[in-house]
Amino acid sequence: MTRPVLSNTAARRVFLSRHGLAAAPTGNAKGADLAALIQDLGFVQVDSVNTLARAHDLILWSRRQTYRPEALSRLLHRDRAVFEHWTHDASVIPVEYFPHWRHRFARDAERLGPRWREWQGSGFEDRFDTVLKRISDHGECMSADLADGESRGSTGWWDWHPSKTALEYLWRTGAISVVRRDGFRKVYDLTERVIPGHLLARNHASHETIDWACNAALDRLGFATSGELSAFFALATPDEAKDWTRTAFSRGEIVEIEVEDTTGTRRRSFARPGLVEETANLPEPVDRLRLLSPFDPALRDRNRAERLFGFFYRIEIFVPEPKRRYGYYVFPVMEGDRLIGRVDVKTVRPPKGTPHLFVRAFWPEQGITMGKGRITRLVAELDRATRLADLEGVLWADDWLRPSETA
Numbered sequence: 450m451t452r453p454v455l456s457n458t459a460a461r462r463v464f465l466s467r468h469g470l471a472a473a474p475t476g477n478a479k480g481a482d483l484a485a486l487i488q489d490l491g492f493v494q495v496d497s498v499n500t501l502a503r504a505h506d507l508i509l510w511s512r513r514q515t516y517r518p519e520a521l522s523r524l525l526h527r528d529r530a531v532f533e534h535w536t537h538d539a540s541v542i543p544v545e546y547f548p549h550w551r552h553r554f555a556r557d558a559e560r561l562g563p564r565w566r567e568w569q570g571s572g573f574e575d576r577f578d579t580v581l582k583r584i585s586d587h588g589e590c591m592s593a594d595l596a597d598g599e600s601r602g603s604t605g606w607w608d609w610h611p612s613k614t615a616l617e618y619l620w621r622t623g624a625i626s627v628v629r630r631d632g633f634r635k636v637y638d639l640t641e642r643v644i645p646g647h648l649l650a651r652n653h654a655s656h657e658t659i660d661w662a663c664n665a666a667l668d669r670l671g672f673a674t675s676g677e678l679s680a681f682f683a684l685a686t687p688d689e690a691k692d693w694t695r696t697a698f699s700r701g702e703i704v705e706i707e708v709e710d711t712t713g714t715r716r717r718s719f720a721r722p723g724l725v726e727e728t729a730n731l732p733e734p735v736d737r738l739r740l741l742s743p744f745d746p747a748l749r750d751r752n753r754a755e756r757l758f759g760f761f762y763r764i765e766i767f768v769p770e771p772k773r774r775y776g777y778y779v780f781p782v783m784e785g786d787r788l789i790g791r792v793d794v795k796t797v798r799p800p801k802g803t804p805h806l807f808v809r810a811f812w813p814e815q816g817i818t819m820g821k822g823r824i825t826r827l828v829a830e831l832d833r834a835t836r837l838a839d840l841e842g843v844l845w846a847d848d849w850l851r852p853s854e855t856a
Contacts, residue, residue, distance in 0.1 A: 459728040463671035471734040478516035492540040500795040507742040526629035533627040554623035573614035711759035738826040760788040803841035
């Protein structure tokens with residue numbers, strides 16, 4: 450049987466519409482509206498790098514430019530509308546999803562226990578009762594509150610003292626939760642004091658969580674392989690996701706389609722019935738230029754982004770400076786449904802004066818011409834970014850516009 454074909458143009462539109470990047474980045478970005486945006490995305494990755502704004506803040510700002518970081522802090526700490534835990538990495542997740550993470554807690558206990566015991570010895574496990582009693586008796590705490598007399602010196606990896614390791618393990622396995630962050634330092638409390646009681650009381654069988662995770666992933670990706678479904682929340686293993694696709698396909702809940710990449714090559718994927726036909730009614734993404742986080746949901750799967758957009762991206766933080774192709778932490782730039790380049794920007798604080806955003810370089814992608822109109826739109830977007838970061842303005846290097854990748 451011939452599978453329906455989703456053209457590359459249609460695939461981009463589906464993907465961007467499901468990721469909140471097809472419409473203009475307008476609207477309210479507080480309270481219930483912000484929580485709804487996070488639910489639409491599934492989760493928002495948290496990252497500490499802050500050359501302009503942290504990843505989670507830039508992800509939300511790229512979709513709602515009225516967003517400011519304190520709005521997410523209120524959702525976590527005051528409203529309890531989200532919780533922080535792991536998907537593929539540390540993420541902010543709608544609190545309604547918490548019961549499904551119990552299976553992640555159990556798997557992390559099985560997986561991390563032996564590995565961390567090999568790394569730390571049994572010392573961190575000996576601290577479990579002490580750490581839990583400290584939090585139970587005295588309330589919220591950070592790692593620094595438990596560090597007295599436990600300095601490890603350099604380990605060549607994480608320099609975690611035993612109580613810090615105990616905190617992280619107890620968080621990863623669900624006994625404690627992140628109640629807020631001070632700066633970027635996690636503040637923990639007992640899970641029963643953080644997660645609403647009706648969610649603590651709810652439990653799901655393993656097969657229910659796998660079914661939910663794969664369905665929720667497909668609805669947010671639009672189309673996906675079983676491996677992509679598994680990787681989205683990292684709740685279902687690759688084998689579990691593969692079994693789910695077989696069952697869902699046999700029930701007619703999903704169909705097989707062919708998705709074209711930028712070269713015309715087709716990749717077999719799963720989608721909801723009728724997806725290819727529905728794309729005829731999808732509007733074009735708004736023709737505007739926007740700055741994206743390197744950890745944006747549309748980009749975190751680097752291979753998928755390369756297939757859909759022809760955009761190769763790798764973080765170069767850990768690459769020695771002389772060997773970097775672009776820069777320490779460069780930001781992808783999107784225009785409409787195309788990734789048109791990457792920009793190296795960072796906050797600079799002159800000895801005398803106010804903080805500014807400094808633009809070191811912009812590299813256009815192959816075939817992208819930086820005419821007057823496009824430069825004007827880039828300038829406008831970076832000026833808007835200064836408001837998110839509370840900066841005074843933008844400074845530009847003399848040689849900021851670099852040759853296109855065709856050169």
